[in-house]
Amino acid sequence: MKVVKFGGSSVASGAQLKKVTEILESDPERTVVVVSAPGKRTADDEKVTDLLIQLGESVDDNHMNGDIYEKVRNRFKEIIDDLDLSDRTLSEITNKIDEGIAMIRGGAANGIDALKACGEDGTALILSAFLSERKHNASYVHPKEAGIFLKDEPGGALVLEESFAHLYELRKKEGILVIPGFFGYTKEGKLITFSRGGSDITGSIVAAGVKADLYENFTDVDSVYCVNPALVKNPKEMKNLTYREMRELSYAGFSVFHDEALIPAFKEKIPVCIKNTNNPEAPGTMIVAEREDTCGDVVGIASDDGFVTIYVSKYLMNREIGFGRRLLHILEDEEVSFEHAPSGIDDMSIILREDVLPSHKEETVVKRIREELQVDTVEIERNMAMIMIVGEGMNQRVGVASKATRAFEKAGVNLEMINQGSSEVSMMFGIHEDGMEKSVQELYKMYFS
Template structure:
């Protein structure tokens, strides 16, 4: 049994939807389908979700929102008309949008979630209706009816473990099932969206719930590249990658598959394949629990993400002071700041975090560290990029670190910090943001040329 998820570009137009349903209907094992909201039809286009956010902004600013609503309706009308779908869904879409606005306009976080989720919700209904009209019995299930019950914090839904029992019953449905991605329902019956990458998360939750043999994630590329294709011209596609490797690469900028979507699948070892809707016969990239290590090509992928800040602290005999690091981490926790890396020496420690974590809090945190921790030196470094070099078994292959550092040195790139810790599968390098692309090119050339 396969659970298949199709991203926004895969369901952006009637033509694309027909491709999707051809893929779905050509394999009887593809029984549960998760769909996104319509994505961009061309480079200058606007995603349906972005149109819905703009509608929300109009409502919140007490502006006339009818023109923006008509733009959204036109987007779905184009799809319905091009499919030749005989339905009253367009009126239902209009009524639903007005219902959300009328009942939730005094509760902005709830209204935003309800409107943002509408793109997936409407698209799923259209796709299910069209497939049925084509003679393939297909039912639409809302996340609530599918059993996707989540926590109640707006824009931060987390699946409740009790949901999986009801989700497991989806296996018993004989028809094809279409479920909208990106959101669930709370126990108080509110629509709550998942964080970014939400449709990937929905697909993973359903795949785990029904204990699928395979979770297929269809997008507009034929797999996961070893490096960012906007930096490296025609990079190789990774044929097989582990959950752990994918987690490390996603953290540092690989955007094809959201790292949070791996969590429901990891425990049950459900494999994932990333495939191309426009080239469905391409093998794609498999994400698995374990794989054989290629010692001649031990580096699986290279990624680099920008927007980091490092708080650097020095204190003589720091290593002998019990609880020193705990004090610093408590200050961060009290200010609701999480950190990403913490490389250290005997008398110094660096705490690396996303710069966005410090917005409006930086000076307060620094002052608290100074007053509570009796430090010798404190400085902050902004405009950092994090370069991740990832590969299972990397630590067991002699010369891997030297290969990477030599490539960076030869490219004239200054390393501000290196952190491998106890990881067997990744090395992290802190570099200047302006050198990020050059670093990726240097490492790729040295690892794969």
């Protein structure tokens, strides 16, 4: 049994869904399918999820943006017409969109989630109807019916362990099962969504639940590249990666995979293959628990901007028992999650995503740190970027760090932070974001040219 997930570009149009159907027809083991919402058809197109968010934000008691509503409806209509499906499918999707709007107007806390979920739900309804038209035994499986139960957490839902037992029951169903990604339900029946890009998480959860032999994630690239192709021309392809390497790369900016997506597959030791919907014969990139060719080399370079640093300094900080705990407790109190916390004898830096520390919250956090911890210095630095070099066993390879620092020197970029800690897989560097592109290019030359 293979679980197959198709991303937004793979389901963006009727033509793409025909390719999806051919891929499913080419391998009878591809019996469970997870789909995203329709993505961009061209570079200047809009994703359906973005349109649904805009629509939800425009809704009030007496008004909504009718133009956006029609845009969403017409995207689905174009796909349905291209596949020669009946208007019944469009009516079903439209009803779900209307229900989401009604929930927002009714003040439901999860109204916007219900509306956003219509993208994935619509794709699943269309694909299952098209497969049935092609005389396949295919069925749409709602996430609640599948047993995808979630815990509502800030920043995105988390799967409950009991979901996996429910999902295993899907093995008893015959034919091709089509499941919408991105959302599930609490035990109380409330619809909630994963964080953005969460269809990857659904696919991994379903693969783990049914104990699939392989989880195939179809996107729009032949394989994973060792660096962002937008920053380096014709970068090297990676044919094999470990779960840990892919997790680190995804977290640090690789857009191929949601950074939380591999965890369920990792726990069940299910191999993952990233493939191209537009070139399904290409071997793709295999992600496995272990690989034989691990020799401590750098396999990938990831980069991302949009970080902020809270720098705190206090003389004899190292002698003050509980200082770090109390600092992090202030962030917990203010519902601010952190990414990294490198420290010295008298100072400590907290690395955060910018979106978790808006200006009004920044003032509160800084004030509390000053007053409660009696620090000498507290400074906020925005517009930071993080660059990560990744490779299994890298910490046992002599000269990896020196190559990196030489690359930053050649790029003329000052290092604000270096963080490796106990990781055997990655080393992270913090810089100002205006030096990110040049730094990545020099790192690529150093490790791959």
